[in-house]
Amino acid sequence: xxxxxxxxxxxxxxxxxxxxxxLSEAAxxxxxxxxxxxxxxxxxxxxxxxxxxxxxxxxSSVRAGSDYLLxxxxxxxxxxxxxxxxxxxxxxxxxxxSHAMRVASGLDSVVIGETQILGQMRTAFQVAFEAGNxxxxxxxxxxxVIHTGKRAQTETGVGQxxxxxxxxxxxxxxxxxxxxxxxxxxxxxAGHMGALAVQHLVAQGTQHVLVANRxxxxxxxxxxxxxxxxxxxxxxxxxxxxxxxxxxxTGAPGFTISAATMKKALxxxxxxxxxxVDIAMPRDIDPVISGQPGVYLYDVDDLAGVIEAxxxxxxxxxxxxxxxxxAGVGAFSDWLTEQEVVPLIAAxxxxxxxxxxxxxxxxxxxxxxxxxxDLKLLNKHTMSIVNQLLREPIQNVKELAIATGDTEYVEMxxxxxxxxxxxxxxxxxxxxxxxxxxxxxxxxxxxxLFQRLRGNLPDDTTDEKRALHPVLR
Numbered sequence: 001x002x003x004x005x006x007x008x009x010x011x012x013x014x015x016x017x018x019x020x021x022x023l024s025e026a027a028x029x030x031x032x033x034x035x036x037x038x039x040x041x042x043x044x045x046x047x048x049x050x051x052x053x054x055x056x057x058x059x060s061s062v063r064a065g066s067d068y069l070l071x072x073x074x075x076x077x078x079x080x081x082x083x084x085x086x087x088x089x090x091x092x093x094x095x096x097x098s099h100a101m102r103v104a105s106g107l108d109s110v111v112i113g114e115t116q117i118l119g120q121m122r123t124a125f126q127v128a129f130e131a132g133n134x135x136x137x138x139x140x141x142x143x144x145v146i147h148t149g150k151r152a153q154t155e156t157g158v159g160q161x162x163x164x165x166x167x168x169x170x171x172x173x174x175x176x177x178x179x180x181x182x183x184x185x186x187x188x189x190a191g192h193m194g195a196l197a198v199q200h201l202v203a204q205g206t207q208h209v210l211v212a213n214r215x216x217x218x219x220x221x222x223x224x225x226x227x228x229x230x231x232x233x234x235x236x237x238x239x240x241x242x243x244x245x246x247x248x249x250t251g252a253p254g255f256t257i258s259a260a261t262m263k264k265a266l267x268x269x270x271x272x273x274x275x276x277v278d279i280a281m282p283r284d285i286d287p288v289i290s291g292q293p294g295v296y297l298y299d300v301d302d303l304a305g306v307i308e309a310x311x312x313x314x315x316x317x318x319x320x321x322x323x324x325x326x327a328g329v330g331a332f333s334d335w336l337t338e339q340e341v342v343p344l345i346a347a348x349x350x351x352x353x354x355x356x357x358x359x360x361x362x363x364x365x366x367x368x369x370x371x372x373x374d375l376k377l378l379n380k381h382t383m384s385i386v387n388q389l390l391r392e393p394i395q396n397v398k399e400l401a402i403a404t405g406d407t408e409y410v411e412m413x414x415x416x417x418x419x420x421x422x423x424x425x426x427x428x429x430x431x432x433x434x435x436x437x438x439x440x441x442x443x444x445x446x447x448x449l450f451q452r453l454r455g456n457l458p459d460d461t462t463d464e465k466r467a468l469h470p471v472l473r
Contacts, residue, residue: 040061042059241269251284
């Protein structure tokens with residue numbers, strides 16, 4: 001089996017295409033049903049938000065699985081498969097698992113580090129779990145995914161330092177004015193930077209946001225669902241006296257806000273300073289305005305220092321999250337490997353218990369005078385001997401499997417402890433269940449085995465990629 005994800009997001013597809021592929025609650029239920037009934041799909045989780053639609057699946061074949069998932073998405077969105085394929089990505093193994101963790105951590109979001117996506121990932125898994133689409137592997141995988149996302153949110157500040165000009169403009173305004181919950185902001189321009197400015201202003205709790213644009217319909221689009229209202233450019237003068245923050249990003253020729261217009265508005269303004277941030281090129285705001293009392297006017301060059309500081313801090317925090325993701329992938333890999341040696345461990349314990357049981361029966365027959373209390377005490381201590389003898393071998397089996405990312409030495413362990421071949425068949429079944437790729441290497445010598453257990457591994461066996469479970473390679 002193989003872990004894979006087929007999806008599209010804001011990096012690969014236009015908003016129009018994402019809208020067509022986005023799943024309603026009813027459509028999601030239908031897709032999950034289809035996935036449960038598919039021969040090539042064993043487990044699945046579907047994540048559908050405004051910025052992405054992704055299908056995570058455990059499949060028997062990567063080629064057949066990706067083809068089926070693309071066909072399914074094409075059918076539900078009524079988009080030609082070839083068109084859809086051009087805007088989708090297909091990841092498998094370690095890349096698929098790392099991607100899921102990056103998504104849950106907010107590293108793959110429009111606004112890096114945003115927290116809403118973690119809740120959406122948790123909901124996607126819960127819905128799939130309740131529908132019966134997940135099993136042991138995905139239950140464990142998404143537990144690690146959600147855990148990693150939660151760590152990124154609680155242990156780092158990755159979402160606190162976006163590097164966009166729009167965010168820097170809003171951040172600067174917040175530093176000057178303080179609490180934004182009592183402030184009114186005006187965003188001039190409804191393009192990409194204007195839309196981001198609205199998003200950041202709302203996120204900072206700004207009391208009211210006005211969006212002015214030459215095409216009012218576009219301004220209406222970016223105010224939907226927010227505490228914001230759309231106005232035309234011609235209406236700007238009538239609102240200037242009421243605003244505390246102005247972020248302008250039209251890029252239109254000529255000044256959108258002239259010195260004369262602003263001077264007139266300031267005479268009616270009674271709420272303290274006005275922060276004006278001009279992030280347009282050419283500039284929207286007449287620079288002469290900076291000389292008027294109570295006005296703080298900044299342009300793109302003034303924001304360079306803020307942006308660079310945020311960029312460096314975000315890189316530092318993102319690097320910490322990437323380490324968390326690597327740890328999450330490693331933890332999942334270790335779990336996969338441990339599942340494959342479970343039959344051997346169970347057999348070791350079972351054999352030890354059987355020997356102890358035989359010894360106790362023999363003692364009871366040979367020493368019939370022993371009281372029930374003495375027998376219980378003897379049973380307890382002989383079982384303790386068995387457990388202590390097996391503790392290190394069992395731990396070594398786990399550590400060796402994890403260290404190599406493989407179970408090449410299971411047969412040798414079984415031979416050393418006289419484990420029946422039927423148990424090895426159980427391990428082989430586990431390997432098939434987890435889709436182990438055939439190994440061209442033989443188990444090696446006892447010397448090599450003990451070197452591995454002591455950590456004296458040859459250089460060519462310590463590569464990180466080789467240490468991962470084959471499902472993730």
